[in-house]
Amino acid sequence: MPLPRPRTHPLLRNRSFRLLFLGRTLSLAGDAVIPAALALAVLRATGSTSALALVLGCAMGPRLLLLPLGGVVADRFDARTVALLTDLVRAATQLFVGVELLGGEPRLWHIAAAEAIGGAASAFAMPTLPRLLTATVAEKDRHGANSLIGVVRSGTALAGPALAGLLIATAGPGWAFVVDAASFTVSACLLAAVRVTYATPAGPRHSLAKDLVEGWQEVRRRDWYWTSLVAHAAWNGAAAVLMTLGPALAVTELGGEEVWIGILQAGAVGLLLGSLLAGRARPRRPILTANLGLATYALPLALLAAEAPAPAVIAAYGLALAGLGFLSPVWETSVQAAIPAAVLARVTSYDWLLSMAAMPLGYVLAPLMAGAWGTGPPLWIAAAVVAAACAGTAAVPGVRRFALPGATPRPLTRGATPVPPP
Template sequence: MNHPLRLRAFRLLFVGRTLSALGDAVVPAALALAVLRVTGSTSALALVLGCALVPKLLFLPLGGVVADRFDARRVALTTDLVRGAAQLFVGLELLGADPTLTHIAAASAVTGVASAFAMPTASPLVAGTVDGPARQQANALMGVASSATRLGGPALAGLLIWTAGPGWAFILDGASFAASAALLTMIRVRRTPIERRSLRADLAEGWTEVRSRDWYWTSLLAHAAWNGGAAVLVTLGPAVAVDQLGGEGVWVLMLEAGAVGLLLGSLLAGRARLRRPILVANVGLATYAIPLVLLAVAAPAPAIIVSYGLALAALGFLNPVWETVVQTEMPPHALARVTSYDWLLSLAAMPVGYALAPLGASLWSAETPLVAAAVIVALACLGTAAVPGVRRIGNPPSKAAASPTTTAVPQPDPERSPDQDPVAAGRDI
């Protein structure tokens, strides 16, 4: 089996995604500080974040249709240019004398729309550049790169913010998108042309592929529950750490342990060859209930930090395994649409967690929503073991979905990752 990085197309894709992921890892801290400097208001920061999230949720299904219809490479290239221009605009706005919140919020909305079209292209790009057994290793490499940028991104963000100002973090992110777009112009990506039909028919076909596979839609429900639980943890965890566990340093160590865990899990996924990959990965996700419960009872900080690192290692393992199985089992012509529904369900659960966590804490205590989230995560993830399709996938190795002859996009012979929350980014799930 050839190593994926020996394939020129994947190598260029990998470099581009890694550069843009590093740029994205710098932005969250820069955005928070920039908005607070401009307005002094946490409500303003919530507005800017909402301007990015809401359009993303609204346009994700359409993004999947467009990626399947018009070639994932071209869609990714276009959205890289749009997002790069938006980030450069914000950077220049912040470097100016009088930055305006309205301009920053509008640019965030543009970025959110572009992300909705970009995110469904990630899986087709890997599937279109790497074949067969090498795909899991390729997906694991993508996961390793994403995890590594999360380790280095905050440090780079701090260096830029305190030496040159937050505007330069956005300039860097814009430049990383430009580099990714340039690399995409130099690759070929196999694609399966689809019959042109109405938008409604295309959306319906993608949904049919999702609901016709019990292993897929039940796993999506479990992954959505995981993301909802992660939103509860990231909302209440900092306050618990500061008030009961010893201060901000405990929370920072938790996030660093999570980043290390993601990296180690991704590395393990590149080597693992499991008979029941989805079953093992979903059951592993249930370990996220452990740090939720330990936070609820204010357990000793070292126990919480270690448990969080192990839980995120399970996520790091799941992401490449999941992507590989989906790329194998789903019809190539519907892969982007299926992926868009995946993202939609995963992201939609997070605002619910953000909203309910502080409400539950105010009505009762932080312990109640944390324990409730732990129970939901454990039941949803462990419950997938009762689904026949989850137990069957990979045992024996299931045949790839019917795969029509693919055609290469006519490009010169001479190939970025979904943005994510620092705790639950991507797929993370």
């Protein structure tokens, strides 16, 4: 009796999306492996946490500074070409780091410079995905496509550090970066075969400054968008506080290193489950629902501040990361439906910029506040900020009224019918 053929997801029968999906999977896997591999490799080579901070800062700084410019480039030019070139640049930088480590006498400034170039390439790569997805997937299928990519993003976040550790333990740090370079190279080859349905936006070319201002104006004119960005920035800042103070509290107050590992594992599982849930759910008010889900991040912060038992903190962190996993596909589908394609990459770049910029602030403030007042106050403050910012978006009319095309949300008040924002 012949075995049944495995079922293929309907969206993966679309050749262009299948190639894009496989390419982005490899690219996301590469991005997930780099931080853990870099940390282990630099510490093994130098034994210095200051050296690690320098290299990580070199990777993060150019990414933050160049994100708005990356959005302009992705809107002005063919997003597929931009993504392909940035994959090749990242392949070259990771290969360079791998060869440097394999040589036996790695020079710190060489690694830092390579990671700075790789970080800059990431700034140009990140805004391309929404444009690529809208150019390969019909509007009715975009929620499912975003959910698939969200599951992959969650899965790579879960598996990336473990894969980095396995590669370094079995083959050595150098080969971990060589394999990472290969993943970006294959991703570029897959992108080269993707067929897109859009053309480079027509119309008069503006100055760089005008393009940047135009993108920011598109953000400001939608109250549901910019208020949600404030909430997302607050979430990332609060996450940085937890990531800074949580490990020490887990080790000293909750039972040891295995508790912190358990917290991280619960978060990774929650992230994956939230992404899977987003693929099935069709909330009537997607922005409101997703932002309220983000507000649950206040729970693990408050429980850590209250020195609650480890199982409670672990469960709360899993729930909070499920909220993040649910938000990502829902948010991306909503943005792709509401933002004009000609400015989509620029608008997305501001989203990434505000979200990522809040994290260094949290990393800086958390130890300063803990040194002055103890660990409790910064955790309580972070919990209050993230709860107020995320749940507070419910007071914004555009957030409450936002509905995807074709959705039929119930009226918010008698006689009022929510409509999609422009």
